[in-house]
Amino acid sequence: MNAIRYEKDNAGIVTLTIDMPGQAVNTMSPAFAEALEEAVSQLENDDIRGVIVTSGKDTFFAGGDLHYLLGIDESQVESFYDNLTRNKQRLRRLEQLGVPVVAAINGTALGGGLEICLACHYRVVLDKPKSVLGLPEVSLGLLPGAGGVTRLTRMLGIDGALPLLLEGTKLKPAQAHEAGLVDELAATGDDMLARARAWIGASPEALQPWDREGHAIPGGSAADPRIAQTLAFRSAKLRGRHRGLTPAPEAILAATIEGSQVDFDTALRIESRYLTSLVTSPVAKNLINHFFQLNQINGGASRPQGIERAAFNKVGILGAGMMGAGIAYAAAKAGIEVVLKDVSQQGAEKGKAYSTRVMDGLITKGRATDEKKAALLALIQPTDNAEDLAGCDLIIEAVFENVELKARVTAQAEPQLIDTGIFASNTSTLPITGLAKASARPENFIGLHFFSPVDRMPLVEIICGKQTSDETLARSFDFVQQIGKVPIVVNDSMGFFTSRVFRTFMDEGCALLEDGVDPLVIESLARAAGMPVGPLTAQDQVSLKLAYDVRTANRKLVVAEGGEWKVLATERVGNRLVEEFNRQGRAYGGGFYDYHDDGSKSIWPQLCEIFPQSDQPLPEQDIKDRILFRQALEAVRCLEEKVLRSVADGNIGSIMGIGFPQHTGGQLQFINSYGVRAFTQRCLALAQKYGERFTPPALLLAKAEKGETFA
Structure with missing residues (x-):
């Protein structure tokens, strides 16, 4: 033919x-x-x-x-x-x-x-x-x-x-x-x-117009x-x-x-x-590869096969803060009935008001109507009563990162699920296997890590605990796609994939600060390398106070399980700012930056006194490489430890979840494009100059020796 x-x-x-x-x-x-x-x-x-x-x-x-x-x-x-x-x-x-x-x-x-x-x-x-x-x-x-x-x-x-x-x-x-x-x-x-x-x-x-005599553009x-x-x-x-x-x-x-x-x-x-x-050009190869891998993920490559697709009708959200309110909006936008529960009716109503603000913004831009706004808001039921969760297909807890608190809300809400219902945690760092101990049905327990702001961020990281069933994973995958998000699937660990890697980005910013690099140079060169914001800005946005509390909780978990807690630059710098100077981040008035009434910001003047600049500036390329290589190395470790299930999940997750430069095609494709052997040699040089955190993992060394790429 x-x-x-x-x-x-x-x-x-x-x-x-x-x-x-x-x-x-x-x-x-x-x-x-x-x-x-x-x-x-x-x-x-x-x-x-x-x-x-x-x-x-x-x-x-x-x-x-x-x-x-x-x-x-x-x-x-x-x-x-x-x-x-x-x-x-x-x-x-x-x-x-x-x-x-x-x-x-x-x-x-x-x-x-x-x-x-x-x-x-x-x-x-x-x-x-x-x-x-x-x-x-x-x-x-x-x-x-x-x-x-x-x-x-x-x-x-x-x-x-x-x-x-x-x-x-x-x-x-x-x-x-x-x-x-x-x-x-x-x-x-x-x-x-x-x-x-x-x-x-x-x-x-x-x-054609251009073939006519006298044509002008x-x-x-x-x-x-x-x-x-x-x-x-x-x-x-x-x-x-x-x-x-x-x-x-x-x-x-x-x-x-x-x-x-x-x-x-x-x-x-x-x-x-x-x-x-x-x-x-390498950029074209990287972006085409990104296109293929995104299609691979959206096509269900990470979803267990042979399980009938599921559709969700009623979803419960525990916690009406920014994250819970954002998840409620995303679900209601997809036409799903939502029960938004908080400790008080007033708190739940405030969470629903987030959807009102989002829809008002869309109406102003001509992308929504009053009718669509009314229909979406009608799907969200704010409540302080756990019994209103009865009949939910899925309940997602989005409460504070505290093991005991999460256990309490799990025990309270889980009985309201239908028999085949799924309970999910929106935790960004806490291991799902540990949180599932509070569940009566750990095989139906899973992690659904959303990114803020939920209405604009396209990714959801699905985390499987040790007892999570394939059916729970498949149905959770279907939910993520039902609400129009991109799902990546990872295995359980402290911080999973995206939070682990994002932590290294912020940590290297603090390490550079300790090495005497001007904070504005750190921020500027991070953006020049392709990151959307600098690592100090990112920490202020995340909140130094929240990071401090999460580190404290995680340290207790690791020590309680007989593990070794490694103190990183983020902890040394962050703890000092919080404990000694009450610099807790943007939401608390200021952290690395001071924030002004006109919307501008400037580096907190005392920061350069606490971390004085070196009289021997580091090479700009070293600074850029430290920021990008540190993240890529952590992605390799996640792949080596089987936290990442596929290279595609790592590449798509790194771009859509934490803002790794899109022109690289993702963290593992960045290594491919740089050249696996050349990347490994550069890591060895960085390790010798700046520390063991740049030492290539065994998986990277093996691929470099065999001439293989991450595929």
């Missing part, structure tokens, strides 16, 4: 139906390129009145073949560029046939799929609820390489095209129509094809003084946002600027050269 079916009707209109065999979606692969060449050649040699390009699948076209792109290396650069050129020539021949060409877009059209549509003279899209259109290549470290930059700029102008290109925005059909990406909306498939035929009949001599080219001024601002803003760590946005901006000042075909070549430079 050919990837493109060629069907000519009695009116002389040819329908090209893209339907790649053996694939769920159409992709721009070498097989498609071959089929497109054959189809265009046939069109050029046939007596036709017009062409309709559509798809034989539920979606129109998914974009580039990422497996193919992932395999491109330096030795293939010239052939890749040549293939790009030939593919663009085919689309150029399509739009210069001399007859009208219409894209009948029957579903999602992303990346190369939308670029095919842009090479058509007219675009009719089926208005399906789940369909989206866009050029998301920037999120993969790439840029549109089939004419997308060039055509979009000439259609919408620089100011109209750049937001779509730089953000990778995905638009619903109606939004795409409003933006000028498509010309008509259709209600049904038949209506779509009828509209396409009607336009062909009314437009016998169709030409809407709003002007980059040479226009007004446009040039805004582009200078965009360039500076782009550099500040991406910190020079991701080359794709800057390449898109450059291709747009340069391409706007030359003829159409030269602009296509400029676009190709920038894409060729990006496709072999």
